[in-house]
Amino acid sequence: MRSPAVAPQSAASTPRSPCTGETKSGAACQAFALPGRPFCLTHDPDRAADATAARSKGAAVSNRLRSIEGKRQKLDTVSALVEFTGGVIQDVLEGTVLPDVARVCLYGVSIQRQLLEASDLEQRLAALEAREPAQHPQKGQHQWGR
Ligand SMILES: [Zn+2]
Numbered sequence: 001m002r003s004p005a006v007a008p009q010s011a012a013s014t015p016r017s018p019c020t021g022e023t024k025s026g027a028a029c030q031a032f033a034l035p036g037r038p039f040c041l042t043h044d045p046d047r048a049a050d051a052t053a054a055r056s057k058g059a060a061v062s063n064r065l066r067s068i069e070g071k072r073q074k075l076d077t078v079s080a081l082v083e084f085t086g087g088v089i090q091d092v093l094e095g096t097v098l099p100d101v102a103r104v105c106l107y108g109v110s111i112q113r114q115l116l117e118a119s120d121l122e123q124r125l126a127a128l129e130a131r132e133p134a135q136h137p138q139k140g141q142h143q144w145g146r
Contacts, residue, residue: 017033019032019040020043021040029042081112
């Protein structure tokens, strides 16, 4: 019944049926279906799980980045440093921050503390110097006891 001439030809031109899925706008999907499947890569429910997983993985990464951005503290006051240091210590204990990372963070905190102290000293000196001139008589005005 089967003609041997047709078989190789139909095998070579494996029919690529169109995807039976719909786009988000409700139009018929223009993509070809996957071999042996009624849907394209986007609309295949089996593959959709993969796509969702990939998307949510990407989302998880960007969410984590966002939360780091949100967590970014100025650390320009002693109380901010205290809070940050406490957080780092807790994170290390919980295992959410690697000890090496924590070490670098705490090193940064100690530098930050020194800078804070230095700038605090600077400000106090500047304030003192601003008051100085009025309190000191100028040279050459000591004219007592000829
Ligand atoms: Zn499709």
